[in-house]
Amino acid sequence: MNEDSTGDGPSAPGSQWYDAEAGPLVRPYAMTGGRTKPGPSNVRFDLIALVVVDDDPPGPADEALLGPEHRSLLTLCRAETQSVAELAADADLPVGVVRVLLGDLLESGFVRVSRPVPPAQLPDERILREVIDGLRAL
């Protein structure tokens, strides 16, 4: 996954999000300005990382600058706390694209993203019991 290649980026709406050196546009990464990795925060969100809207988000003026895909993701986040995987399924976008877009939204303070549970920290017995009872009751 390298991002340095020649080719001109698009001047699509919301292109202020795109970094200048963004590479060639192989769809569907066009809407991320060719970027295949999230921005400076450099986190690769887990599929089950949960995304919540920030309780102190930037104002409407900043929001108006967002591209359509960023905005539709934000709308989905506002409806319900969802995982990265659900957002990708709902927005009908590949996970890689959603990761990049979420990275932008995180950088600009619109959302917060949970870290995945490290393998060594599996949930305690009480939670697992709750899951088992919940499954039985399903």
Next chain:
Amino acid sequence: MAYERSERTGACDETDSTALALKILVAGGFGVGKTTLVGAVSEIRPLRTEEQLSRAGQSVDDTGGVDQKTTTTVAMDFGRITIRSGLSLYLFGTPGQDRFWFLWDELSQGALGAVVLADTRRLEDCFPAVDYFEHRKIPFVVAVNCFTGARTYGAADVSLALDLDRGTPVVLCDARDRDSGKEVLIRLVEYAGRMHTARLLDSVG
């Protein structure tokens, strides 16, 4: 649960700290019933991941070096079971082909455990999945999908044929049946809990 938050807006807050997401993988050979099982117990949705086959796929998917950035779409099954508000179980049907091992690595990160579906008519199809989870010490159960017409074997026979570690549960199931699928998941969560407790005890003793 800790939240990533941009530097600009400051520190984490704990308002949503109770939200918990657990991940269970559903693996097994092609046509064994992964999609069927995920669909039986949850609202299933297709999930697309757009992967760049730079390392993993190069040898298999060799396009003669025409384009270094071969992008391929991998579809996975994906389902969610809401236990309660703030506690959800996420099911992922792992992509079948070997060239997507790198996706397995990501999927298995932090997973609670896995269900390996098996069909006794072609048991060898689940060997790679069994090996994978054994090597990574990820708790798994083997669920034998009892297709009609297939000779039925007992759980002990399957356990022996797969040379499973002692204690690895083998469950007979019907992937199309919701209750049967639920039972498989329950056995897995119970087993994962036992494994986890055992490891904790090991680490202190």
